Structure formats: structure tokens, C-alpha cells
Amino acid sequence: MERKIVRQWFWVWDFEKEEQWLNTMAQSGWLLDRVGFCRYEFIPCQPGEYTVRLEMRNHDESYLAFMADTGAEYIGRMAKWIYFRRKTELGAFDIFSDIDSRIAHLSSICTLLGTLAGANVAIGLALRSGKLNLLCAVLLFYGLGRIQGKKEALEQSRLLME
Secondary structure (H helix, E strand, O other), X not given: OOOEEEEOOOOHHHHHHHHHHHHHHHHOOEEEEXXXXXXXXXXXXXXXXXXXXXXXXXXXXXXXHHHHHOOOEEEEEEOOEEEEEEEHHHOOOOOOOOHHHHHHHHHHHHXXXXXXXXXXXXXXXXXXXXXXXXXXXXXHHHHHHHHHHHHHHHHHHHHHHO
């Protein structure tokens, strides 16, 4: 079977851009089949046949079984990111059913980024040559701010809907 391997980098806070790119690939006839660190393997498909979604989540077999029951196929995972695909003929495919689940997802990303940023600050301050860690912390805090902004916008939307 023909395969296409693409090496691509996405920041954690750009997960929506990554998902959009994966769906653009599926629209052009290339379906995500395997995922690795900055590595995506695609197989041919009918253009628009599938929708791809990703989510940051701890490993949970019961959740994978639930997703399979909805018609979603588990593609793989990279660290805490899980990748799914589902045939478009089954209807809209959205992992997050409501605003609260979207906020919870963004909160888990914030927790990860905050933990990594804090650890890099601690290491950077503890080591004489910790400038790279401090630079990483700045980058992670930037990402945390981006995700926090998205989360706050959703919280404002939720307040308007109540």
C-alpha cells in the first residue's frame, strides 16, 4: 500500500491548527494512519471520506472502547495526545460535546504546560548553565497564555449562554 510520510512540527497550543491540517490532508485524499514525534504517516483515501480529531488525555481503555462504539477509529497516540478518525458518512464528529468538556480539555493542557514551565524555571535557576531551561520556560508560559486565553473566551461564552 502506498504511504506518505510527512515530518511536521506543531506547538501544543496549536493543536487546533494540527487538527485542521490533518483534515485538509484527508480532504485531499491522504488519511492519517500512524503518528509519531513530528512524524505523520498517511494512506490514500477518498477525498473527504474521513474526519480526524485529536485530544490530550491519559490512556484509558474504556474511553477508547467508548470512542470505538461511536464509530471512531483509534489511530495512535503521541505522548498524551490521542488521534482518532471517523467516516464522514456517520455524521458530525466532535470529541467535545459541550462547552464544559472543551474547557476541561484546555484546563488539562494548561496543567501540563504550567508544570513543564515551572520545572524549567526551577532547573534554570538551580543550574549555572540553565539559560536554555529559562528560555524553554518562557516559551511554555507563552503557550500557557495562549491556551488560557482560549479557555477564558469559552468561559465568557458559557456565561453569556446561561
